[in-house]
Amino acid sequence: MAKFTLRTTAFALAVMALGISDAAAQGQPPIKIGSFLAVTGPASFLGDPEAKTLRLFVDEVNARGGVLNRKIEVVIYDTAGDAKQAATFAKRLIEEDKVDVLVAGTTTGETMAVVPLVEQANIPFISLAGAAVIVEPVKKWVFKTPHTDRMAVEKVYTELKAKGMSKVAIIGGSGGFDQSCRAQAKDLAKSYGIDLVADETYGPQDTDMTPQLTKIKNTAGVQAVFGCGFGAATSITAKNYKQLGMTQAFYFNHGVGSQQFIDGAGGAAEGMRLPAAALLVAEQLKSDDPQRAVGLAYTQAYRAKYNEPISTFGGHAYDGFFLAIDAIKRAGSTDKAKVRDALEQTKNFIGVDGIFNMSPTDHMGLDLKSFKMVEVKGGKFVLAE
Amino acid sequence: MRLRGLMQARTGGLLALALVIAVLPLALPNNFYYQVAVLVGLNAIVCVGLNLLIGYAGQISLGHAGFFGLGAYASAVLTAKFGWPAPLALVAGATGVALLAFVLARPILRLKGHYLAMATLGMGIIISIVINQEIPLTGGPDGMPVPGFALFGLRLTGDRTWYWIVGGLLLLSVWLSLNLIESPVGRAFRALHGSEVAAETVGIDTARFKVLAFVVSAVFAAVAGSAFAHFAGFVTPVEAQFLRSIEFVTMVVFGGMASVFGAVVGAAVLTALPQILTAFHDYEMIALGVVLIGTMILMPRGMLPSLAALTRRWMR
Amino acid sequence: MSSQFVQFLIAGINAGAIYALIALGFAIIYNASHVINFAQGEFVMLGGMMTVFLLALGMPLPIAVLLAIAATAVAGMVLEKLAIEPARGASVVTLIIITIGASILLRGLVQVAMGRNFHRVPPFTGDDPIPVLGAALLPQNLWVCGVTVLAVLALRWFFTRTMWGKAILATSHNRLAAELVGINVRLVMLVSFGLSGALGALAGVLIAPITLTHANVGIMLGLKGFCAAILGGLGNFPGAVAGGLVLGLAEAMAAGYLSSQYKDAVAFVLILAVLFFLPGGLMGRGSTERV
Numbered sequence: 001m002a003k004f005t006l007r008t009t010a011f012a013l014a015v016m017a018l019g020i021s022d023a024a025a026q027g028q029p030p031i032k033i034g035s036f037l038a039v040t041g042p043a044s045f046l047g048d049p050e051a052k053t054l055r056l057f058v059d060e061v062n063a064r065g066g067v068l069n070r071k072i073e074v075v076i077y078d079t080a081g082d083a084k085q086a087a088t089f090a091k092r093l094i095e096e097d098k099v100d101v102l103v104a105g106t107t108t109g110e111t112m113a114v115v116p117l118v119e120q121a122n123i124p125f126i127s128l129a130g131a132a133v134i135v136e137p138v139k140k141w142v143f144k145t146p147h148t149d150r151m152a153v154e155k156v157y158t159e160l161k162a163k164g165m166s167k168v169a170i171i172g173g174s175g176g177f178d179q180s181c182r183a184q185a186k187d188l189a190k191s192y193g194i195d196l197v198a199d200e201t202y203g204p205q206d207t208d209m210t211p212q213l214t215k216i217k218n219t220a221g222v223q224a225v226f227g228c229g230f231g232a233a234t235s236i237t238a239k240n241y242k243q244l245g246m247t248q249a250f251y252f253n254h255g256v257g258s259q260q261f262i263d264g265a266g267g268a269a270e271g272m273r274l275p276a277a278a279l280l281v282a283e284q285l286k287s288d289d290p291q292r293a294v295g296l297a298y299t300q301a302y303r304a305k306y307n308e309p310i311s312t313f314g315g316h317a318y319d320g321f322f323l324a325i326d327a328i329k330r331a332g333s334t335d336k337a338k339v340r341d342a343l344e345q346t347k348n349f350i351g352v353d354g355i356f357n358m359s360p361t362d363h364m365g366l367d368l369k370s371f372k373m374v375e376v377k378g379g380k381f382v383l384a385e
Numbered sequence: 386m387r388l389r390g391l392m393q394a395r396t397g398g399l400l401a402l403a404l405v406i407a408v409l410p411l412a413l414p415n416n417f418y419y420q421v422a423v424l425v426g427l428n429a430i431v432c433v434g435l436n437l438l439i440g441y442a443g444q445i446s447l448g449h450a451g452f453f454g455l456g457a458y459a460s461a462v463l464t465a466k467f468g469w470p471a472p473l474a475l476v477a478g479a480t481g482v483a484l485l486a487f488v489l490a491r492p493i494l495r496l497k498g499h500y501l502a503m504a505t506l507g508m509g510i511i512i513s514i515v516i517n518q519e520i521p522l523t524g525g526p527d528g529m530p531v532p533g534f535a536l537f538g539l540r541l542t543g544d545r546t547w548y549w550i551v552g553g554l555l556l557l558s559v560w561l562s563l564n565l566i567e568s569p570v571g572r573a574f575r576a577l578h579g580s581e582v583a584a585e586t587v588g589i590d591t592a593r594f595k596v597l598a599f600v601v602s603a604v605f606a607a608v609a610g611s612a613f614a615h616f617a618g619f620v621t622p623v624e625a626q627f628l629r630s631i632e633f634v635t636m637v638v639f640g641g642m643a644s645v646f647g648a649v650v651g652a653a654v655l656t657a658l659p660q661i662l663t664a665f666h667d668y669e670m671i672a673l674g675v676v677l678i679g680t681m682i683l684m685p686r687g688m689l690p691s692l693a694a695l696t697r698r699w700m701r
Numbered sequence: 702m703s704s705q706f707v708q709f710l711i712a713g714i715n716a717g718a719i720y721a722l723i724a725l726g727f728a729i730i731y732n733a734s735h736v737i738n739f740a741q742g743e744f745v746m747l748g749g750m751m752t753v754f755l756l757a758l759g760m761p762l763p764i765a766v767l768l769a770i771a772a773t774a775v776a777g778m779v780l781e782k783l784a785i786e787p788a789r790g791a792s793v794v795t796l797i798i799i800t801i802g803a804s805i806l807l808r809g810l811v812q813v814a815m816g817r818n819f820h821r822v823p824p825f826t827g828d829d830p831i832p833v834l835g836a837a838l839l840p841q842n843l844w845v846c847g848v849t850v851l852a853v854l855a856l857r858w859f860f861t862r863t864m865w866g867k868a869i870l871a872t873s874h875n876r877l878a879a880e881l882v883g884i885n886v887r888l889v890m891l892v893s894f895g896l897s898g899a900l901g902a903l904a905g906v907l908i909a910p911i912t913l914t915h916a917n918v919g920i921m922l923g924l925k926g927f928c929a930a931i932l933g934g935l936g937n938f939p940g941a942v943a944g945g946l947v948l949g950l951a952e953a954m955a956a957g958y959l960s961s962q963y964k965d966a967v968a969f970v971l972i973l974a975v976l977f978f979l980p981g982g983l984m985g986r987g988s989t990e991r992v
Contacts (some may be wrong), residue, residue, distance in 0.1 A: 046816040083621040095417040108527045113619040174524035201962040205921035207912035211956040214708040232819040232913045507969040514966040638798045653760040674806025681799045685791030
């Protein structure tokens with residue numbers, strides 16, 4: 001009995017001691033990173049890996065002692081892809097949770113709905129959404145990690161031009177991501193000498209794209225097809241493409257940068273190409289490529305924790321998270337204005353999306369070089385350049 | 386005598402609501418709570434209108450988010466792209482929606498029960514598809530920014546300002562619908578819900594009243610939509626989506642059909658609920674489903690009427 | 702016939718068959734309870750996702766498919782037992798809201814249990830396109846159509862030849878009278894939800910190899926199935942099948958010949974037009990209203 005009491009006392013003391021030393025080491029409240037993501041809903045395919053990535057790396061950074069001797073805490077809310085919810089949650093993060101920085105916004109709609117709020121509240125905001133409008137024109141407090149859809153189109157058009165293909169058909173969904181890509185494709189066509197001969201749309205949850213593809217098939221002279229979209233619809237498009245026995249070159253935008261696209265298409269994606277962040281082919285990068293190490297590290301950590309293949313979308317969250325931490329470190333505090341300035345001065349930050357070099361005129365900081373052309377070969381993404 | 390008592394109870398309800406709106410800010414610690422309160426108010430306006438249609442006229446609509454979206458986009462497009470003054474855009478939106486609802490009402494309301502549900506659903510979906518696809522005008526699925534609301538050179542900004550505006554609008558809409566319900570027209574409404582044939586045999590022009598309920602509820606939704614657009618400063622087609630229509634109907638039934646204040650309670654609970662359920666993280670949807678099912682089983686008539694009946698039983 | 706037309710026809714019939722199965726599920730529950738079951742789409746989702754789950758456990762495809770359908774039928778009955786029956790006596794609108802709650806609940810459960818990724822189900826018999834008049838048909842398309850026809854015939858037999866089916870029909874025509882002649886109405890409700898769940902799941906497993914499956918796949922399919930059910934005349938079985946086919950073909954032809962951008966709108970305009978001119982749906986019976 002006595003022994004038992006002794007042991008429990010010792011245990012209690014140990015716990016207390018641990019608690020005290022912990023508190024002493026931290027001394028300060030945690031650094032709070034706020035996030036609102038489309039974890040459920042039609043864009044959950046993007047938002048889910050983003051949320052998982054944030055949770056994973058918060059734990060990792062804290063295990064290594066946190067930042068500025070402070071723990072990191074992430075608050076994530078699910079918007080289901082709804083801009084109104086995004087605005088409400090952003091306000092909650094700023095006013096109620098009093099976060100220091102926002103790493104958030106799966107879709108462009110969510111992001112743009114929050115921009116006025118963020119500019120007013122003066123809080124640094126790193127968006128994980130694709131469209132160029134987010135950082136063009138530059139907004140004082142708004143940054144973003146993924147390549148813009150404009151860059152994806154440029155990358156594809158550059159290759160089409162080099163291959164002498166000029167007659168292109170577009171197929172894409174009616175969602176925001178797809179429409180934004182489509183708009184860029186139309187906008188840039190002329191300057192690359194591309195002639196868009198067909199433009200077909202499918203609904204956000206359509207289950208059969210053969211009618212649209214049949215029309216493209218029957219359009220004379222199509223040399224290449226360009227797909228704008230993400231998620232299940234792109235896999236179905238690939239399957240239907242093969243079903244119809246179409247043989248033109250097929251390029252997707254970067255929305256299909258996930259092993260799921262290939263698995264979902266069940267072999268039909270073979271030979272299709274897309275521009276993607278180097279992360280997708282980290283193992284194949286040359287050993288002196290600075291992105292190789294960081295890409296592999298992310299891939300291994302994510303796979304080990306969640307036992308599912310990585311996607312480039314989770315990578316956007318990874319970059320957003322570490323860009324924020326890097327800026328906080330350099331700012332030496334969580335003072336919002338200082339963190340913002342530090343973010344803007346980010347130089348040679350090696351992320352999974354590319355090497356970030358921000359400036360007062362560029363709040364994304366990526367160039368076309370960090371975009372790789374990738375081809376589906378043998379059920380895997382293979383570097384095609 | 387009985388009617389008089391009823392009238393007083395209703396005026397009392399209006400006063401109580403006004404009191405709640407006036408006192409609530411004392412319990413709102415920061416702008417986030419104000420924002421939620423504004424969203425509650427806007428949803429409540431839609432639900433008060435929709436309740437006239439569902440609760441009193443006995444006609445279901447699965448398309449009211451379409452009217453809300455039209456109101457929101459009328460304000461957004463007319464002010465942002467055509468430089469109209471905001472009040473004018475609001476009135477134009479509401480008038481346009483009223484006309485549309487009036488034109489659609491006759492053929493749509495000829496339908497019964499679930500066929501009516503289908504027709505309103507189709508109408509709502511067509512509206513949302515058009516908003517989604519007319520990118521040059523509406524910005525498409527990524528939405529568009531909306532300028533602030535300026536009245537006589539005075540710019541209405543900030544959650545607190547909007548709280549009072551929306552509070553006022555809500556009181557106005559409740560007052561209007563209470564008046565409608567108590568008018569001869571309104572009594573016809575209630576007769577309709579009981580039995581259309583019976584109402585017709587005693588000489589009530591049921592079609593006319595159904596049309597009126599439809600148009601009034603559509604206008605309420607459009608005005609709420611316009612206010613939302615200016616308040617949020619950004620609109621996306623999600624506002625017009627079919628799932629949003631279902632949300633509105635759910636709020637009305639959840640709060641209590643054929644009860645104006647029930648509609649307000651339903652809107653308040655279901656708008657605030659997601660903010661509370663965030664505590665459940667991944668289990669958020671499960672919790673929401675359980676709350677919906679549980680409440681409807683335990684309080685089949687909706688929250689307010691069931692709770693009122695319960696209190697009455699206790700008081701006795 | 703141009704090959705293009707044939708291709709659109711294949712797409713339309715395939716989608717139409719699926720819509721028909723879902724619409725039949727709506728019709729059965731509507732007949733038994735006058736409730737529009739907004740969780741019908743989730744039955745479709747459950748069918749596909751359960752199959753994925755069982756396949757991952759290492760079961761062979763046919764067994765996984767059958768078990769998934771059975772499990773969804775049970776899910777339908779559980780829904781009836783736990784959520785619909787306790788609310789007996791509540792208004793139809795209240796019951797509809799309960800099914801909306803059930804739909805959210807089911808989606809939430811599946812997302813927690815199986816994540817938010819999409820999954821592929823292998824085709825029942827190969828994936829090599831079969832050329833037909835210049836168009837391409839997948840073996841799975843034949844499965845969809847064949848099984849749908851069988852299911853419709855089986856339902857017809859069930860409702861006209863078996864005691865159970867007749868009991869359900871009797872209940873739908875006059876609940877009180879059915880109770881008076883000794884039909885166990887509660888059991889009829891239970892069977893209806895089970896049957897409806899099985900039909901939804903059947904649709905789900907049939908298309909999963911063509912369209913993939915994920916936790917949200919049921920929302921739009923449920924909505925389309927509802928449209929088909931209404932289009933054909935609610936509660937009318939041949940009408941549900943016809944409504945499904947008309948809707949599927951209208952979508953495919955609109956996407957092919959008109960505007961793919963507005964194809965969904967075209968389908969809904971068509972429905973509105975039908976309702977305006979035939980207020981009881983394509984095969985609606987002239988109904989009399991009880992006073």
